[in-house]
Amino acid sequence: MPALTTSSDGFLLHGEPFRIISGALHYFRVHPDQWTDRLRKARLMGLNTVETYLPWNLHEPVPGTLVLDGLLDLPRFLRLAQAEGLQVLLRPGPYICAEWDDGGLPAWLVSDPDIRLRTSDPRFTDAFDRYLDQLLPPLLPHFAANGGPVIAVQVENEYGAYGDDTAYLKHVEQALRSRGVDELLFTCDQAGADHLAAGSLPGLLATATFGSRVEENLGALRTHQPEGPLMCAEFWIGWFDYWGGPHHTRSAADAAADLDRLLSAGASVNIYMFHGGTNFGFTNGANHKHAYEPTVTSYDYDAPLTESGDPGPKYHAFREVIARHAPVPDEPAPAPGPKLPETTVELDRRAPLLPYLRTLDGAVRSEDPVTANDLGVDTGYVLYSTTVPGSGDGLLRFSGGVGDRAQVFVDGASVGVLERERHDETLPVRVPEPGAVLEVLVENQGGVNYGPRIGAPKGLLGPVSFQGEALHGWECRAVPSADLGAVPFVPSDAATDAVPAFHRGTFEVDTPADTFLALPGWTKGQAWVNGFHLGRYWNRGPQRTLYVPGPVLRPGANELVLLELHATTGTRAQLTDTPDLGPEND
Structure with missing residues (x-):
């Protein structure tokens, strides 16, 4: 029997009434030496639980491998959470969104143009099954059934916003169950009737995601699920930023008032985010609805705990709200941490980058440009180079555009930039003489993490021509950054x-x-x-x-x-x- 069970209107933990008051804290966005500090501050704010996604793309960067060290040492994170007296909600996906590169799906998987992501396509489900075969054995000792802190596991993630393949959801459920996950399973969807219907499964707890209109959204969840706990599995108290957009904030008073409404209704909650952390390296995702919008490096999210782990206005406001509904530790709120002097x-x-790259071995030679995906370059930059047989003024055309931003050089001189977000495909240039060297440095600015464009290719996306004549004989090389x-x-x-x-x-x-x-x-x-x-x-x-x-x-x-x-x-x-x-x- 799972440690966490449901009654007609709430949760029971080991048979005793329990309200989940959780906050999202992604271990992979926080330096491991700071996990203990962040978990302690979660407890001091009054949380009894923390929630985290699991990024498949980092844990299995190459098929058949499993990475569980450094930023990805999830067993250690779970031990530290338990030592702090916190329960844990795990959200292993396979898809996580999270404003994370390709929504957490591995590049080696999404680069297959024929695969049907997040469906019953065996190419997708078999890959996820093999991942779970590796992932779960080191995690199961930390599940509540074995004395650990993990009390619940999510099946997929906001699937109702993506598809309606119930057989696929059932496969994910059974994949977890058959590999020893006995804890409570739940689904999580935006609080609309269509989303909840498409993304939930009979017999599993349905939860909702929203940031406002508390009574309305809880009502929608109750209509969908007449009995059982009400839970907002993502209570959005801030938002993420994208390059070229505003810095999103939400007042502490407004967010705290909605948190009070949630708790006053008897609902459980997972605050998204409690502590956002950072998209270190090349891990940020992007959104693409009408235009491509890459997410910034910071994932501060205007959360109660800032990117650097300092309590912000929401921390104190939420602590006061939680104290009205549940015990809060009788300890002082944490102070801001020390900072380095200016x-x-x-x-x-x-x-200089281009001369250095020209000296490196490992270039792939091809008649036409090869996408970064086909080169096996999952993140970062690719340099493409060829010679131009013509000369004079003309139009450089990139059929299919670029993924995501290209700097163009002729004989080492910069001649322009093309961007996916502007749908750029052409650039007027002057080529001084036949045989001039054309170089194109293409930056992957983050894989789309939401909607149908997950896995969109990067690099040069088609043939390149000058004055209407196709350019052939390319060298393609990754820019080393590790x-x-x-x-x-x-x-x-x-x-x-x-x-x-x-x-x-x-x-x-x-x-x-x-x-x-x-x-x-x-x-x-x-x-x-x-x-x-x-x-x-x-x-x-x-x-x-x-x-x-x-x-x-x-x-x-x-x-x-x-x-x-x-x-x-x-x-x-x-x-x-x-x-x-x-x-x-x-």
Whole structure:
């Protein structure tokens, strides 16, 4: 019998009445050395449970492998949650959305153009089954049936917004059950009648997602499910940002009032997010409804606990609300954590990108450009190069467009940019002479995480022509980013730079602490501190600083590396004690 069961109107945990007061905390968006701190702060706010998705794409980056270390050491995260006295809700997907690259589906899976994602297609279900065969054995000891903290597991994720393949949902349910998951299973859908009907299964608890109109949405859930607990499995108290858009915020008073309405109705809740964390590296997703909109690096989400783990206004407001309905620890609310003193970093060494890439082995030669997916390049950048037989003024045409942003160079000189979000496919250029070298640096800005465009290809998406004549004889190569030790840095010889280049500088730290990287005068690129990939920066905003977790720093000398794709007005970066995620938009 599962530890968590349902009654006609609530939950029972080990036979005793239990209301889930949970908050979302994604272990893979938080530095592992900070998990204990974030879990303690969850308990101190009054939460009795934490919820997390599981990103299939990171746990199984290559078919047949399983990664459970570092940021992905989920067993350790579960042990720490239990040590803090917290229960855990697991949401293994297979699809998670989460504003995460390709919604958490592995690139090796979604790159198959014929596969029918999130359906009974055996190519999809068999892959998920094989993943569970690896994933569940190390997790089952942490389930409540075995004395662990995991009390419930979600089947799929907001499936009613995507499809209506009930046989597929049943397969996911049975895949979990047949591999030893005895805990309560639940589905989660937006609180509309159609979504709830398409995304739920008989015999499983249905839960809803919403951020307002509490009475209306709980009413819809009760209409769909006349008996059993009412639960908002994603109570949206903030929102995510995309490059070029506003920084989304929601007032603490407004969110707290709706939380009070939820709890006053007797419902259980999972606050999304309690602590958002960061889309480190290349992990951010994107939305694509009318236009492609890549998500920023920060996943602060205007959550109660900020990206750097400090209690914000919602933390204190929610703690007061929860105290009206459930016990809250008789301990002081946590204080903001220490921050590194203001520090200037001089990036005094550089390595132009394109000349460096030309020296590397491993280029794939093809008659026409090959997509990044077909090259096996799941994230980051691909450089394409060929020669142009014609010359003069003409139109460079990229049939099918680019995925997602392309910088175009002729004989090393920048001639323009094409973007998926603008549906760009052509660029007027001047080719000085026959045989000029055309290079196209294409950036994957994040896989779409919601809707039918999950798995959309990256790189160059079709043939390229100049003056109507197709260009052939391409070299395609990935831009290495996992290990930057081979980059040939030399002393900078200019205060400004107008070509893609790596830049490197060092700075001293007495006592490591959280800090925020500000890059005034820089344009667009990636940042690493001591080899830890912080993520993407872009002066388009709204985000203006990148979070640097204290644990990635060390006493003494530290290294900052930037890959700047365009130009910089100087060679300095700043480490500051205050985040800047852009102007607030209540």
